[in-house]
Amino acid sequence: MQLTNRGKVVSNKEQSLAEKIYFPAIIKGMAITFSHLFKKRPTIMYPEVKRQYADVYRGQHVLKLDENGAERCTSCGMCAIACPAEAIIMESAERKKGEEHLYREEKYAKTYEINMLRCIFCGLCEEACPKEAIFLTDRIVDAEYERDTFIYGKDKLVEKIDKRIDVTKRQTPEVQEFKKLPGYKHNELYQKKLKK
Amino acid sequence: MLEFIIYKSIICAIIFAVSLGIAAYSTWWERKFAGLLQDRWGPSRAGIWGLLQPLADGGKMLFKEEIIPNVSNKFLFVLAPALFIVTAIMAGVLIPWGPPVKIDETFYALQVSDINVGIIFLLGVTSIGVYGIMIGGWASNNKYSLLGAIRASAQMISYELAMGIALIALIITAGGTLSFSEIVAAQDKGFANIVWQPLGFIIFFICALAETNRAPFDLAECETELVGGYHTEYSAFKLGLFLFAEYINMFVSSAVMAGFYFGGYNFPFAHELYQAMGLQEGSWIISLIGFGSYFTKTLIFISVFMWIRWTIPRFRYDQLMNLGWKSLLPLSLLNLLITVIVEYFKGNINL
Numbered sequence: 001m002q003l004t005n006r007g008k009v010v011s012n013k014e015q016s017l018a019e020k021i022y023f024p025a026i027i028k029g030m031a032i033t034f035s036h037l038f039k040k041r042p043t044i045m046y047p048e049v050k051r052q053y054a055d056v057y058r059g060q061h062v063l064k065l066d067e068n069g070a071e072r073c074t075s076c077g078m079c080a081i082a083c084p085a086e087a088i089i090m091e092s093a094e095r096k097k098g099e100e101h102l103y104r105e106e107k108y109a110k111t112y113e114i115n116m117l118r119c120i121f122c123g124l125c126e127e128a129c130p131k132e133a134i135f136l137t138d139r140i141v142d143a144e145y146e147r148d149t150f151i152y153g154k155d156k157l158v159e160k161i162d163k164r165i166d167v168t169k170r171q172t173p174e175v176q177e178f179k180k181l182p183g184y185k186h187n188e189l190y191q192k193k194l195k196k
Numbered sequence: 197m198l199e200f201i202i203y204k205s206i207i208c209a210i211i212f213a214v215s216l217g218i219a220a221y222s223t224w225w226e227r228k229f230a231g232l233l234q235d236r237w238g239p240s241r242a243g244i245w246g247l248l249q250p251l252a253d254g255g256k257m258l259f260k261e262e263i264i265p266n267v268s269n270k271f272l273f274v275l276a277p278a279l280f281i282v283t284a285i286m287a288g289v290l291i292p293w294g295p296p297v298k299i300d301e302t303f304y305a306l307q308v309s310d311i312n313v314g315i316i317f318l319l320g321v322t323s324i325g326v327y328g329i330m331i332g333g334w335a336s337n338n339k340y341s342l343l344g345a346i347r348a349s350a351q352m353i354s355y356e357l358a359m360g361i362a363l364i365a366l367i368i369t370a371g372g373t374l375s376f377s378e379i380v381a382a383q384d385k386g387f388a389n390i391v392w393q394p395l396g397f398i399i400f401f402i403c404a405l406a407e408t409n410r411a412p413f414d415l416a417e418c419e420t421e422l423v424g425g426y427h428t429e430y431s432a433f434k435l436g437l438f439l440f441a442e443y444i445n446m447f448v449s450s451a452v453m454a455g456f457y458f459g460g461y462n463f464p465f466a467h468e469l470y471q472a473m474g475l476q477e478g479s480w481i482i483s484l485i486g487f488g489s490y491f492t493k494t495l496i497f498i499s500v501f502m503w504i505r506w507t508i509p510r511f512r513y514d515q516l517m518n519l520g521w522k523s524l525l526p527l528s529l530l531n532l533l534i535t536v537i538v539e540y541f542k543g544n545i546n547l
Contacts, residue, residue, distance in 0.1 A: 032507075041236060
């Protein structure tokens, strides 16, 4: 049974003189290595030069604020349920009076933690989110010395009001369409809610 | 007398410093060259082009924890790296780095010592070098170290024979002198010895690779089989000394090859060049140019050593022995025979 054309017939025939004295083969090999001196190198000098990432690159998460600067997350737990790696843990709390500028809806996430060591950056949390609150960005999760420091809390995840993070690149029309597809439970609920 | 002592100490200090400097920067060049041959860039972080890398490596070696195994023979364990590096540097005293300089009507050779049995001294010192490896491997009390040491000693002894016989042929063509400086000076007029001794050079080159434990003959270290070979148990600066000595060995054997077979400080049309520049014999500019010529040849040989290392896979132990005893030794004898016959008919040898 022949699978590829790369098979080579092995023979035990005696070496010729040229093969026996090794030199032709050695010189051939040295010429090959020498030619590599002048070849183009694929190295990217990392901190100075950065590779171009795809527009829809899935890196470190961000919790978005709305246009008024209030947190969009309502701590519904959809992302945590969707997460295949079980990396997301959150704790809900009720919004008090006078906190309207901080949280968009009556319920909010008191704590919101993503374990970056568990996370597989699949983007299902983003897909599951009914409030457009969580997004993956093109930022890389930093290296750390301790395991604990890989658990990112709200301090690292929520975007800063004066340093908004642009996620429009991941909000392609296809994504928007996809989010409206039926078959996603929370979307159906959302649609029903709208109809009422 | 005082003048003699000052002159010799200056030469000694310079050659010592240059040997160590070259050894340090060989490690850098080895890595850089390896990178370039493998489509990488090699060290590029420490300083421009990674030029400070040897300093960083040296510092690392110096400050690492020094471990002497409990079961080792402590005296020999400490002695071995010292012996290895001393013999490595000692072999460098013979090399005549340039034409003699004339100061106040006296000629000063750019050489630590012009021993009249230079070649025998060279062979002797390089043979003592094997004791460094052997003692180090044995004193470690580790089977891998011991295997590496045994391989190294067997390999060095086997290849020394072919090397010695190749050198005898060289001595005959060079006019029967054993002095390094005379062999180099004899190539001043006429051709370099490589023209008369091409086979001898190839044998010598292969043996030099084996003598310095370089790939493809690096069975003494052989990372894939023996962890680190004879220096498995060594750490910190003792390991550094071993690695350093290996690079010094490489430097010295490159210089020896450049001197014996490629004319040393001589180069084609040297005299015409000096005449055109209007330089007298013994001028320091001539010495400088000669030194530059010798040094360039040496550096090219060092690069060739590295180039071979990153091209050719390691020999198996039995292949190594077969090559040494069944190929190189008969070939060197054949080379000697041809040389003797040719020189006899040229009338240089009287029976």
